[in-house]
Amino acid sequence: MKNDVCYSDNPVKLVAISAGVSYGALGTTHHSLHDFAALRAINNITIVAPADNFETEQAVKAAIAHEKPLYLRFGKKDMPYLGDSDKTFAFGKGRIVREGTDLAIIANGETVYPAWLAAKKLEEVLGIQTTVVSMHTIKPLDTELLEQLAKNGRPIITVEEHMVYGGLGEACASHLFQKGYHNPFKIMAIPDEYTVTGSQGEIFNHYGISKEGIYEVAKNLLKN
Amino acid sequence: MTDKELKLKSVYIRKTLLKYIYKAKAGHTGGSLSCTDILNILYNRVLNVDPKDFKNPNRDRYIQSKGHCVEALFVTLADRGFFPMSDLEELCSYQSHYIGHPTKKVHGVEQNTGALGHGLPICVGEAIAAKLDEKSHRIFTLMGDGELPEGSNWEAFLAAAHYKLDNLYAILDYNKQQITGSNQEVMNTDSVKDKLEAFG
Numbered sequence: 001m002k003n004d005v006c007y008s009d010n011p012v013k014l015v016a017i018s019a020g021v022s023y024g025a026l027g028t029t030h031h032s033l034h035d036f037a038a039l040r041a042i043n044n045i046t047i048v049a050p051a052d053n054f055e056t057e058q059a060v061k062a063a064i065a066h067e068k069p070l071y072l073r074f075g076k077k078d079m080p081y082l083g084d085s086d087k088t089f090a091f092g093k094g095r096i097v098r099e100g101t102d103l104a105i106i107a108n109g110e111t112v113y114p115a116w117l118a119a120k121k122l123e124e125v126l127g128i129q130t131t132v133v134s135m136h137t138i139k140p141l142d143t144e145l146l147e148q149l150a151k152n153g154r155p156i157i158t159v160e161e162h163m164v165y166g167g168l169g170e171a172c173a174s175h176l177f178q179k180g181y182h183n184p185f186k187i188m189a190i191p192d193e194y195t196v197t198g199s200q201g202e203i204f205n206h207y208g209i210s211k212e213g214i215y216e217v218a219k220n221l222l223k224n
Numbered sequence: 225m226t227d228k229e230l231k232l233k234s235v236y237i238r239k240t241l242l243k244y245i246y247k248a249k250a251g252h253t254g255g256s257l258s259c260t261d262i263l264n265i266l267y268n269r270v271l272n273v274d275p276k277d278f279k280n281p282n283r284d285r286y287i288q289s290k291g292h293c294v295e296a297l298f299v300t301l302a303d304r305g306f307f308p309m310s311d312l313e314e315l316c317s318y319q320s321h322y323i324g325h326p327t328k329k330v331h332g333v334e335q336n337t338g339a340l341g342h343g344l345p346i347c348v349g350e351a352i353a354a355k356l357d358e359k360s361h362r363i364f365t366l367m368g369d370g371e372l373p374e375g376s377n378w379e380a381f382l383a384a385a386h387y388k389l390d391n392l393y394a395i396l397d398y399n400k401q402q403i404t405g406s407n408q409e410v411m412n413t414d415s416v417k418d419k420l421e422a423f424g
Contacts, residue, residue, distance in 0.1 A: 025316040027323035029338030191339065198318035206318075217235050 006044040020161035022076035039164025049073040051112035051134040058089035080111040080113035100129025104149040108160035118214035155184035164189040241295040248316040256296035263300040275305040276374020290368035291325040306332030341374025351392040370402025373411040385424035
């Protein structure tokens with residue numbers, strides 16, 4: 001990817017299927033949790049992980065028209081329905097799937113859905129208004145949107161199906177910190193260990209990447 | 225063990241692995257059934273391994289390159305006494321060590337495998353190490369013909385010939401099938417004997 005695609009600026013579209021822990025029960029050899037980190041370190045690549053059918057369709061169409069190196073990451077199971085969310089899509093532009101001023105949750109790929117469910121529960125149970133962003137393009141990152149979210153000082157949570165190092169969370173944290181923002185911040189991802197085995201849902205639950213897990217993290221972050 | 229007993233054991237291994245794959249609702253049935261006889265003969269006729277002394281430095285090494293066929297390996301290891309067969313009740317379940325590919329967390333498994341085209345290169349390293357240490361143990365790998373398109377295998381064949389590794393045994397489960405079709409359709413592996421002989 002570095003030499004033959006990105007350095008040589010060939011318009012190759014690398015499409016990953018069954019990413020993350022889609023093949024949870026098959027073990028670590030079949031867990032793909034390092035792709036964002038490895039690819040983000042390479043110059044001249046666009047990295048995209050769609051969250052639902054709308055983004056998937058838009059991303060495939062945009063990929064065909066895109067004349068630069070691109071990495072498109074898909075999961076395995078059926079895509080979720082994110083309600084009557086915003087229907088605009090462009091690489092490099094985060095998609096707001098829910099709006100609220102108390103908290104922001106930034107997720108991508110298959111973690112947007114549990115983030116969206118957690119935001120609904122936060123409103124229903126605690127009256128907390130949450131913005132949920134599908135940051136489908138992790139590179140180039142939508143830094144403009146990121147700074148807009150951070151401006152009022154609200155806590156920010158990132159959620160991803162990836163190792164805690166080198167992914168969406170670190171990309172967001174790195175940008176905000178360097179721009180002088182110090183919002184309460186929590187990265188929810190797979191910790192630095194060899195992942196437990198089980199179905200994708202079992203692994204998500206194990207690491208708190210679930211409606212309940214994100215809800216609890218949000219509640220605690222808002223307390224502090 | 226007589227030839228007849230060995231044949232009956234293959235039937236038992238096949239029936240047992242089917243039972244556990246069915247229970248887990250996960251696994252690689254075809255590949256496991258395909259390599260059962262090879263594993264049975266290796267563990268009951270060929271390999272110098274002892275479940276009670278598995279870390280003996282003089283043991284033969286077996287590394288399963290076609291890692292997805294782990295059910296045949298797990299059942300063969302359990303039958304050989306490495307762990308209770310009933311452990312496989314938890315095959316592929318949450319937090320189990322009995323996952324869909326070989327892992328060293330399971331007693332008797334030499335190496336984590338599952339990414340294809342890795343077994344032979346690891347074995348080449350093991351075989352060179354054994355030579356350097358002046359050890360007489362042997363190194364075995366079981367490969368699927370469907371993993372031959374992985375280029376790393378051919379680098380390893382080249383190295384094995386170059387270093388004259390007569391302590392290395394690469395066994396090919398030549399069933400002419402892979403997950404998306406026949407080898408002839410997906411990536412032709414015909415004349416593999418001629419190809420390997422040409423490496424020296």
